[in-house]
Amino acid sequence: MPQFSASTAIRMIQQRRVAAGGLLFLFFCILLPAPSRAGGPTEQVRATVDKVLTIVRNPNLKSVAQKKDLRAQLAEVISPGFDFPEMAKRSLGPHWGRRTAEEQREFVQIFAGLLGRSYAQNIEYYTSQTVLYTREVEDKNYAQVDTKIVTENRADVSINYKLHSVNKEWKVYDLVIEDISVVNNYRSQFDRIIAQSSFEELVRVMKEKQS
Secondary structure (H helix, E strand, O other): OOOOOOHHHHHHHHHHHOOOOOOHHHHHOOOOOOOOOOOOHHHHHHHHHHHHHHHHHHOOOOOHHHHHHHHHHHHHHHHEOOOOHHHHHHHHHHHHHOOOOOHHHHHHHHHHHHHHHHHHHHHHHHOOOOOEEEEEEEEEEEEEEHHHEEEEOOEEEEEEEEEEEOEEEEEEEEEEEEEEEEEHHHHHHHHHHHOOOOHHHHHHHHHHHHO
């Protein structure tokens, strides 16, 4: 039976200097741009960072029961600035066009849930990082925001956000962590499972990871 591992990208990053389990999904979500804000991509990324860190550092959201409220608040801040349909489409590659509209909708929902769950499980371990904004490049409807994460007792981590304009809002469609593309990494995993088994098996395993 093919195995889907959402931590494959994490292990790749660890081999390239990062020694923190779940780091990919933490930074995957923590720096997403907030919607409906004036200013360029960097300003939107910075605004969301401030909101997310405020939520995570709330000492009243540390118990097991309170973590549900934490996750709900984070989802409210993060989800609007993330183009899950585009991410899912790019991650499936040529397999996307072979799915029905209903299958595509279901896949987007599962894809988003898998990332959100992984993020929620790891976020409490990273509350003191410093974010440096090193470069912004904007070309019509596309932009890239380069950042560097500085943490105590760990090597710096570079994270480059790829955004596009959707209804005049900047939304992330991919990001590159230490030269590793999230979209490309998922595409490789998904393609391998589909080639070894089927699209239905991929969906089943992804659902299982969320249970």
